[in-house]
Amino acid sequence: MEVGCMVSGSILLYGTVGSTLNGLLTGSLYGLMALGLTLIFRVTRIANFAYAEYITYAGYAAFAATAALAGGAGGAVLFAAGLLAAALVGAVASLLSDELAFKPLWHRGADPLTLLVASMGVAFVMRYSLLGLAVSANWPLQVQPMVGNPVLATIGGLSYISGAHVAAITAAVATAAAMHLLFTRTKTGKAMRATASNPVLARISGIDIYYIRRLTWLLAGAIGGLAGFLYSYYNPLNPETGWQVLLWIFAAAIMGGFTFYGALVSGIILGLAESLASFYLNTFFGIDTAYSPVIALIALVLVLLFRPEGVIRLEAHMLRRRA
Amino acid sequence: MVAFEGILAQWLTYFAIYGIMALSFNIEYGFTGIPNFGKVMFVAIGAYAAGILASTLVLSLAAPALGIHVASQSGPAYCSGAAKQVFSGAVQVLPTTTLFAIFLASVIAAAAAGAATSIVASFPALRLREDFLAITLLAAGEILRLVTWTSVWPVCSFNGISGIPSPFAHYLGRADVLYAALAMLFLLLAWLYTDYATNSPWGRALKAVRDDDVAAEVYGYNVAKVRAESLLVGSALAGVAGALLVFYSGNVNAATYRPDMTFEVIAAVILGGAANNVGALLGAAVISGLLIFMNPSSLEALGITLPRAVMDALPYLKYVIIGIVILLVLMYRPQGLVPEKPLKTPLVEKTREKLRRYLEQLGRQGAGDS
Amino acid sequence: MARILETRDLYGGYGKMVIINGVSIHVDRGEVVALVGPNGSGKSTLLKTIYGVAKVFRGSVVFDSKDVTHVPPEGKTALGMGFVPQTENVFPDLTVEENLEMGGYLLRDEEKLREAMELVYAIFPQLRDLRHVLAGALSGGQRKMVAVGRALMTMPKLLLMDEPTAGLAPKTALELLDKLMDIKRETNASILIVEQHARRALEISDRGYVLVSGRIAAEGSGREILARPDLQELFLGKHG
Numbered sequence: 001m002e003v004g005c006m007v008s009g010s011i012l013l014y015g016t017v018g019s020t021l022n023g024l025l026t027g028s029l030y031g032l033m034a035l036g037l038t039l040i041f042r043v044t045r046i047a048n049f050a051y052a053e054y055i056t057y058a059g060y061a062a063f064a065a066t067a068a069l070a071g072g073a074g075g076a077v078l079f080a081a082g083l084l085a086a087a088l089v090g091a092v093a094s095l096l097s098d099e100l101a102f103k104p105l106w107h108r109g110a111d112p113l114t115l116l117v118a119s120m121g122v123a124f125v126m127r128y129s130l131l132g133l134a135v136s137a138n139w140p141l142q143v144q145p146m147v148g149n150p151v152l153a154t155i156g157g158l159s160y161i162s163g164a165h166v167a168a169i170t171a172a173v174a175t176a177a178a179m180h181l182l183f184t185r186t187k188t189g190k191a192m193r194a195t196a197s198n199p200v201l202a203r204i205s206g207i208d209i210y211y212i213r214r215l216t217w218l219l220a221g222a223i224g225g226l227a228g229f230l231y232s233y234y235n236p237l238n239p240e241t242g243w244q245v246l247l248w249i250f251a252a253a254i255m256g257g258f259t260f261y262g263a264l265v266s267g268i269i270l271g272l273a274e275s276l277a278s279f280y281l282n283t284f285f286g287i288d289t290a291y292s293p294v295i296a297l298i299a300l301v302l303v304l305l306f307r308p309e310g311v312i313r314l315e316a317h318m319l320r321r322r323a
Numbered sequence: 324m325v326a327f328e329g330i331l332a333q334w335l336t337y338f339a340i341y342g343i344m345a346l347s348f349n350i351e352y353g354f355t356g357i358p359n360f361g362k363v364m365f366v367a368i369g370a371y372a373a374g375i376l377a378s379t380l381v382l383s384l385a386a387p388a389l390g391i392h393v394a395s396q397s398g399p400a401y402c403s404g405a406a407k408q409v410f411s412g413a414v415q416v417l418p419t420t421t422l423f424a425i426f427l428a429s430v431i432a433a434a435a436a437g438a439a440t441s442i443v444a445s446f447p448a449l450r451l452r453e454d455f456l457a458i459t460l461l462a463a464g465e466i467l468r469l470v471t472w473t474s475v476w477p478v479c480s481f482n483g484i485s486g487i488p489s490p491f492a493h494y495l496g497r498a499d500v501l502y503a504a505l506a507m508l509f510l511l512l513a514w515l516y517t518d519y520a521t522n523s524p525w526g527r528a529l530k531a532v533r534d535d536d537v538a539a540e541v542y543g544y545n546v547a548k549v550r551a552e553s554l555l556v557g558s559a560l561a562g563v564a565g566a567l568l569v570f571y572s573g574n575v576n577a578a579t580y581r582p583d584m585t586f587e588v589i590a591a592v593i594l595g596g597a598a599n600n601v602g603a604l605l606g607a608a609v610i611s612g613l614l615i616f617m618n619p620s621s622l623e624a625l626g627i628t629l630p631r632a633v634m635d636a637l638p639y640l641k642y643v644i645i646g647i648v649i650l651l652v653l654m655y656r657p658q659g660l661v662p663e664k665p666l667k668t669p670l671v672e673k674t675r676e677k678l679r680r681y682l683e684q685l686g687r688q689g690a691g692d693s
Numbered sequence: 694m695a696r697i698l699e700t701r702d703l704y705g706g707y708g709k710m711v712i713i714n715g716v717s718i719h720v721d722r723g724e725v726v727a728l729v730g731p732n733g734s735g736k737s738t739l740l741k742t743i744y745g746v747a748k749v750f751r752g753s754v755v756f757d758s759k760d761v762t763h764v765p766p767e768g769k770t771a772l773g774m775g776f777v778p779q780t781e782n783v784f785p786d787l788t789v790e791e792n793l794e795m796g797g798y799l800l801r802d803e804e805k806l807r808e809a810m811e812l813v814y815a816i817f818p819q820l821r822d823l824r825h826v827l828a829g830a831l832s833g834g835q836r837k838m839v840a841v842g843r844a845l846m847t848m849p850k851l852l853l854m855d856e857p858t859a860g861l862a863p864k865t866a867l868e869l870l871d872k873l874m875d876i877k878r879e880t881n882a883s884i885l886i887v888e889q890h891a892r893r894a895l896e897i898s899d900r901g902y903v904l905v906s907g908r909i910a911a912e913g914s915g916r917e918i919l920a921r922p923d924l925q926e927l928f929l930g931k932h933g
Contacts (some may be wrong), residue, residue, distance in 0.1 A: 201843075
């Protein structure tokens with residue numbers, strides 16, 4: 001009896017540690033993706049369902065890049081190539097969708113709901129083009145960039161820290177820091193915030209809001225691409241990957257009240273919640289882990305019903321030292 | 324020609340089902356301004372209700388006659404292997420009248436289930452901005468799908484219920500054509516009802532709430548009640564569509580009811596023209612046509628051959644086309660193919676005339692002032 | 694030319710609605726010109742049409758001898774115009790200092806930015822203490838200061854102001870109008886000011902226009918307009 005208790009005790013401990021690590025990993029990525037989604041929403045007022053597809057496309061680009069270089073290059077080069085390809089493709093996909101669909105609609109005076117429907121249309125076009133192409137060209141549908149996910153350390157023999165953990169968490173922190181600097185220290189970053197805050201006054205102040213708009217889409221796409229690349233490290237990519245995370249990142253963005261850091265933090269919280277809840281519910285109540293996506297969805301619905309302005313609102317100025 | 328008949332029957336059945344869903348969405352969004360992006364959720368609930376009732380009835384009626392004993396193990400009885408045996412043998416022991424009765428009962432149950440669920444949806448409908456409301460309902464639909472996909476209740480998780488007999492199961496060769504005719508009958512009834520309802524005083528109430536809910540409240544409409552009623556009617560219709568889908572395919576499976584289906588319905592209504600019942604049907608005809616005809620099997624049956632690569636991609640290309648159609652419509656003809664006719668009654672005409680003369684007078688006054 | 698701004702037979706409005714019906718006004722260099730008139734006469738729309746925020750249907754706008762009719766707002770600011778809208782005239786999510794920085798977005802020099810900000814703080818000393826406060830958290834009067842300050846950052850040659858004293862307590866309103874005179878002195882700006890409170894505006898102006906239903910009903914020096922009996926009802930009522 002005693003040994004049994006001890007074993008399950010350590011399983012519990014290492015299970016918790018492992019779930020926490022995994023939760024931080026997925027949460028960091030959800031947070032990053034939510035950050036990109038928030039950026040688009042703040043500056044253009046579009047709840048963009050196509051954002052998921054930029055992530056998918058970026059992941060595939062990373063795969064293609066690493067596969068092309070796989071023979072002759074070392075790990076670091078492959079990583080950099082994958083990252084670059086993903087960020088680039090994410091950025092371009094994002095900008096193109098605006099230039100071809102969202103901006104023209106905006107000029108015609110489309111309201112937020114129309115833009116949301118349009119974003120679903122764009123998502124359809126992107127996702128099913130990829131699927132159709134993959135099926136007819138006989139590409140493998142499930143891919144993973146050839147970068148490898150080395151195990152860096154093991155904890156108690158039952159859980160481990162892998163390259164993906166380190167990369168994802170580092171990326172989230174680094175990106176958050178970079179965005180903070182961008183938004184609070186650079187003229188362009190402040191102009192982006194100004195455009196989000198009052199676009200007409202931004203124009204009156206001399207800001208070229210079309211330039212700001214393009215920059216926003218590129219940046220949001222690049223962040224999504226980055227996150228997509230890191231996600232594909234430990235999750236095989238398929239054309240539906242973006243769609244599978246979409247509701248998670250909407251949940252994070254909405255929980256964060258569409259504020260930049262709120263979205264990031266909410267993403268991490270949701271990731272942890274998914275991971276830990278699914279572990280505990282499974283261990284103690286035998287509830288199938290397949291239910292875990294429901295957690296994000298329920299969180300989303302609850303927030304929208306009771307606190308649509310967001311639960312965790314964190315803005316740039318709140319992180320400033322008192323002057 | 325036989326193959327062509329089959330495809331035509333398929334298309335007409337889908338047209339009917341999508342037509343009813345489009346009418347349903349049109350009532351809620353086109354006439355009342357509620358973007359029910361959780362449409363598929365109500366269709367699914369109707370389908371589940373129909374499926375559960377139908378399978379339970381088939382089991383209780385056919386199992387004894389077949390001598391098969393069905394017991395519920397870790398889930399509902401109709402999920403078990405024995406149940407499947409009953410379903411396949413049911414046609415032998417149940418006459419058409421019984422099958423039809425089961426069908427009708429299930430359709431009614433589906434409508435009721437849809438309507439009951441609408442009460443849940445009414446709560447967010449009152450409080451949220453339109454794009455947030457859309458996301459809420461979408462998320463709710465996804466919660467339902469994920470839960471029913473995993474849980475053995477109510478429809479046997481990822482296996483689903485299969486083998487539900489069509490009311491025309493005894494007419495082997497002509498079953499699909501007969502069912503298409505039945506579905507079209509339902510579409511006709513739905514359209515007649517919707518047309519009547521939206522042109523009635525209730526319909527005017529819906530439009531008033533849509534156009535300006537504050538003014539409508541002041542005018543004396545109970546906005547919350549009007550919205551709830553709109554969702555009730557819409558959801559009942561959606562449930563019926565779900566039931567029709569169940570008896571057409573014989574299956575109930577959570578995977579069928581994905582958000583993509585909602586988007587197809589939205590596409591149909593936007594294409595055809597919101598707040599316009601004929602438009603909704605037109606849109607549904609186009610969308611269902613795309614869904615049915617852009618399939619390798621359909622094209623083969625019609626004798627059309629395309630390169631292998633295109634054939635393989637076809638089932639996905641149809642969605643690409645739907646997406647492009649949506650974007651084009653939103654950009655170049657947002658009112659849809661058949662725009663909403665403005666309300667023209669003698670009262671409105673007289674008011675307009677008066678307003679015009681008054682404005683002219685104001686203009687003259689302004690110019691003449693010194 | 695002595696005229697810094699001229700509109701010629703200008704028609705403007707929103708969407709398909711024409712609100713400004715053939716308006717021709719002008720502002721000479723160094724002048725303060727008031728634009729007054731009853732509620733709904735289109736005074737705000739006129740300013741917005743001139744600046745390109747509302748739609749120009751017909752006619753032209755000439756600034757400093759250049760035709761700027763179809764130049765977008767950001768272009769007009771680059772040419773030396775400035776605009777203080779009546780509402781939504783600050784960036785609520787940015788601090789006071791950031792609002793000013795954005796006002797000075799077109800300034801290439803860090804040095805010039807600092808100078809401009811010092812000027813604004815000199816005119817509105819309160820703002821210096823409120824530097825790091827979010828504009829959205831300020832009171833109405835403080836917000837007005839930020840709004841005007843933001844527009845001053847580019848040292849515009851022509852400043853358009855839409856009801857700067859609206860919503861302010863009378864004492865604060867008078868203080869603000871006094872500041873306008875400071876501004877004029879410090880920056881040599883010509884000012885076109887729309888005011889609901891006609892008397893106040895006309896008292897500080899060199900000339901004025903009366904706008905009624907989108908058309909000019911009267912023009913002249915401030916005193917002339919104030920003296921006219923047929924326009925008296927404009928100056929009666931709540932504002933006294």
